Amino acid sequence: MDSDQVARLVYLGVWGTVLISYFLIARQQNIGQTLRHALLWGLIFVGVAAGYGLWQDVTQSNRVSVTGDGAIVLRAARDGHFHLDLQINSEPVRFIIDTGASDLVLSRADAERVGLDPDTLAYLGQARTANGIVGLARVSLDDVILAHGDLEIHDTNVPAFVNEGQLDVSLLGMGYLRRYARISIEGERLILER
Structure with missing residues (x-):
């Protein structure tokens, strides 16, 4: 809860x-x-x-649907954010879509669940957040799948970062979203098209 x-x-x-x-x-x-x-x-x-x-x-x-032409339509949650579940290395991970984030960023807990060991990563990068400066470790995700109904989009070797600080939820930033041909926000809907 x-x-x-x-x-x-x-x-x-x-x-x-x-x-x-x-x-x-x-x-x-x-x-x-x-x-x-x-x-x-x-x-x-x-x-x-x-x-x-x-x-x-x-x-x-009913927050995620797929149109007849294969576009993914997300409806804003009660918190006003768009959430999307992806499977990373066969593990489900819930993301907040953050167009202000440069990259896909995993929380330490999510990184551990997908098979990464946050304690052994090299946190060589830094990010300025609302909570101050946090360390970032660059990683490569072997298998990232967006699956909904009959639609499955597979990506391999996806570059990402693991956040060293306290991050409650992983962020789906522009590093991943650029893989889509079109991203649009229409009121309470976010549409992703490949």
């Missing part, structure tokens, strides 16, 4: 506690009927929370 989901769960828990407390205080004389009402409201609350969670799963799963 990420921090947004935990915050939503806490928020819903507080509202549930408020509703139950109200019923218990308002119906103090007839506790049996109050408990029935509280149980009913509790079930309604759980149903709404479950429905909300399922709706979020449905809307999140």
Whole structure:
């Protein structure tokens, strides 16, 4: 669970506690009927929370689509960013598309998952970030696959960097995006075409 989901769960828990407390205080004389009402409201609350969670799963799963001519269409997530999952060395990695980043940059955790050892890399490069200057290690990714439905785009020997600092998510910068013939942003949609 990420921090947004935990915050939503806490928020819903507080509202549930408020509703139950109200019923218990308002119906103090007839506790049996109050408990029935509280149980009913509790079930309604759980149903709404479950429905909300399922709706979020449905809307999140439809963030990437492929048009008839093979263009990849990404819809912006709730955080306003475009996210794309790639397979690197057969491991799924979630990226934020960052047209301001020069290259494909892996977080230490993602680098480790795809078979790189961040502790043995030579961090000879540097990048200026909002959190200060961080070291970068140049690497080459053997196999990068963008797969969605029947579409599979394979790239080999993709140059990338591993970030030495604290990076929560890997960045898909222009070093990778230049492989596409067209990149366009149209409102809440980002379109990639080869």
